[in-house]
Amino acid sequence: MKLVDVFIEDPFLFNGVLTYECSKAIAPGCRVLVPVNATQRIGFVKRSYEGEVDFELKHVLEIIDDTPIVNEELMELGYWMAKTTLNPIIRCFQAILPNVLRPTKSYQDKQTQTMVRVIDAKASLTDKQSVFVSFIGESRAYSEARKVSPSMLKTLLDKGVLERFEITKEYVKQDINALKSDIVLNDEQQAVLAEIDLNKYKTTLLHGVTGSGKTEIYLQCAKTVINKGKQVLVLVPEISLTPQMIDRFQKRFGQDIGVYHSGLSNQEKYEQYLRVQKNEVSIVVGTRSAVFMPFKELGLIVMDEEHDDSFKQDSTPYYHAREIAHFRCQYHQCPLILGSASPSLDSYAKAVKGHYQLLKLKHRVNLNLPTIHLINTQKQLKQLKYQPLANDLIQALKRTLEQGNQSILLLNRRSYSPILRCFECGHVLVCPHCDTALSYHKDDNHMHCHTCDHRELRSACPQCHNTKLDMVGLGTQKLEEIVQNLFPQARILRMDRDTT
Template sequence: MRVAKVWIEHPVLQLDQVYSYDALQLPAEKGKRVIVDFNGRQIVGFVDEVAEVEDPAKTLAKGRPLKPILAVLDENALITPELFDLAKWMAKDTLSPVISCFQAMLPSKLKPKSSNQKIKMEQIAVYVADHPHLTPRQKEVLDWLKQQGPTGLSLWRKQSPAITRTLEKLGCVRLDSRTVKASVPQAAQAEAFLPLNADQQRVVHEIETSSKAVMLLHGVTGSGKTEVYLHLARQVLNQGKQVLILVPEISLTPQMVARVKGRFPTEVAIYHSALNNQQKYEQYCRVFEKQASIVVGTRSAVFMPFDHLGLIILDEEHDSSYKQDSLPQYHCRDIAIHRAQYFGCKVILGSATPSLESYARALKGVYGLTELKERVNRQLPVCTVVDMKNQSRSQSGILSDELKQKIAERLDRKEQVILLLNRRGYSPLIKCGQCGETLQCPHCDVALSYHKSINKMKCHLCGSEYPLITVCPKCGSRTFAAPGYGTQKLEEEAARLFPQARILRMDADTTSRKLAHQTLLEQFGRHEADILVGTQMIAKGLDYPQVTLVGILNADAGTARPDFRSVEMTFDLIMQAAGRSGRSSTPGEVIIQAFDPNHFAVAAGSRQDYSGFFYQEMQYRHLGGYPPYTYLIALTFSDSHPERPKQSAQWFAQALRQTDAFKVLGPSDLFKLQDRYRSRLVLKSKNLDQMKAVLSQVLEEYRSQRAQAHLSIDVNPLILD
């Protein structure tokens, strides 16, 4: 008897195990999706293994015969053996259910869900056999199909509707169906590779000859890191291997794709969240069927089904977008390094502002370190810090006199300007001028933001929208005001001050539609706009020769966040945004507006001084016992009942404190999110494996409780707001 071990599509930890099913009648294989009966429900599962079993006892479940597999959904296994092992490793590394790791790997059309989506199919014409009594024209059409191979029905009919139908009736051709394939770009003339300067050649040589599997490429903004990536990719492709290039944001993908496709026209697959489900499926299949040698994509592209991977590149490796914020909460860097170990290839971590963890590992020799310390044009932008406390109260407070003057100069010279404000909407809150009441989201404990473009209030956490209220619900006055400002108000102010300027805004509100990122960036690249206003999505990776001025507004706002990484993220944002200016032959300038201009993150960012910032921030991390000096695990309990998260967290804390192997911080109450109350514990230790081992044991007991809050586990969290 053939018995299949199946992971079922239930992410609850209590069901994180395989279940046995009778696979005698169906072609179930490891990695295929199957439909099974689980407690009277037909659900989708993933086959872990299939084995011949002779012992009758092993063909029984609770004394009854095993249930049969009802259907096999896949002709071929979706998950390669390497990805299968990766999913199990990832489950242990992130303390997540195995099935959730499989779900994270696959495009939506292939995820093991009972409500799985249908894959788009198309009709095709397939050559079957010749016929002795064909006319010359009929033979010509049939020979065309024989040479062409299986062909879409519409193209087949174009040869001659009457003849094609006759050939089908004669049995020379049959109509079949297949999944829609991604269109392969037509061969085009590849762009010439730019010659590397001496520094870039040195870096390429150091990466190629280093014995380190992971190389940190620390290069200042505009130093030519992308050109280094492309030269290394060409060498790997010449060896017949595959290349994965990862970028953190969708907004960065179009420019990277354009540069990669320019050098390798027919070999590139694209994978990011702006693609629809069918497009993701088609790109996944291109890699699975070895039709693409290079993949450019965001975080989820790290799971593409490679079989001969030769190089992985994480551009802007410091970016928090590489961390998944839902189950399983993996970091893309960890997955990349683990896959590289399997394939025996190198990982390149590139950034002008490497994460403190990565740079510390490089200095200790865990990673290799190579650096590009100068821009290709040999000139960094001139940075000026403006103290906004000294600005006149009569002014709008958005743009300083210095920044307004510099913008006017650039517009006169037909150059371009980027204005960065990391806050979307028109105003971050709506406040009563009489009693001070602030309107809050009823589902989350946060203030509602005002969006003037739609005249509504929005919650930036749950996305809820509400009509604008003009009467205070607390005191009844009509003195509501919208203090502060976001990108919408900044755009409005820029249009008022510079009516002749063409302005584009790029934030989460203007990029919600498909291809909106690419459209906006292409418009700016063609100089169809003079000023680009946006949030952090325009702060990194973008390369426009005509941009000679960058204005960074509220540059120090991030330091007010109650998170141990807030200062690092503030510094990264300033330095990355400043790097968009003066990347060509024209010198660049940066105006940094801050209310605390002496803060060391602002000062170091204005000097483009990564090393100085690193050593000062590391002193604070050491004193506080935070990463990279320790490891953290965050346990977040949530429930619609207000007391349950706190009770569950207290029980868990008491159980964990039976050992003194690590510190247990909390429980701490967090703000309500989407009608769920939350409480959190943070575990801190220098021994991550020991923390995981103890936590796994306590989890077993926690699972057996009935009235428990939902538990989310984040190993090595990036944010602890």
């Protein structure tokens, strides 16, 4: 009797399996459709074996995959994640796979494309029909053929010269032109690059100030790895950083690189997953989930801005992309480069203790760091009758305007005034729901709670009923008003939660 152990998504099982009878052996890592009570579920095969049981077994209803959808490395990774993070095994495999392939309670169909092909090349055809059949070639998208001549397409389909068939929609490769780089590494960059060993598993923390040329180090390392016929994974924390990193790598190498992040549709993720699985790409740039791509010849992983919290998964299964990257680099015996201008404490501590290699880029490429002025505003504010902008800042804004340039003023409080206090008894007006101080918003003349969004209109103190309320502190609305009064000719834009 052929038996198969199957993981299914159900909280009562945790890491347990259900055993079913099957007509043939199924490879671990394949998905199957199985009955569970009165429902049908998509399960993930753990193992298939010969055995006998003294009770009745249910049968596997359908074998969804002919071959495993995860390779041996990702199978090991799933078990390792379950053991080290105390997550259910099935949830770990769901995190590894794109949505279309995940073993869940329901089956998601892949998007297909309708094609046409020639099945009777010897049929008697008119000259126009012969030209049309030549256009079809081995196969052609039905939509393309229909644009040429819908009536002729229908006629040839009815005659049995052509037939329609479905294929799984695949990624259409784009042509990218490489741009010759004339960048010359400075002495500091050359020294750092010489210290990075790309031939073995080793973790390097690249601590470089902003603008020191860390990305150029990544590009130089990637070039060496790709020339060896291996693949490179570049992880970035946010989708907003992905386009610029993609642009740098595509223009440097002239390749249509792989892209993987949460902004892609389920079908687009599936297409990118297949590209990596078929070894069609040498470079992949993506966010946290890209760390699970099915590489066969991984030669380097780069984590840019490694300190960012976005690399942590905050829902089941809980994990940190850095730990997954460690596992994969150790499996492939390739280096891991962690780059940041402000490394995480745990990474920096490991580097200081010698567990990681610590390399530093202390200077910007253009050797120019911004000049920072720290102003003691205590005396100036008293002289200016507590106006919140010091003279040095006002003069700097004036010079910038005269030069036709722009300025940014950062203030971490929205509203007109963050606190309303009774002038008579000193009572601070608070939200009736969460006891948070109410902030006054001048644009709608209401008091807002920034915790629960409660709003109210109050003109007197609730304690002593005094109508004189003192506005304490500075918010973005008041700052906008002050700057507009100081510079009436300036065009001012306020960006906060109330305006964006």
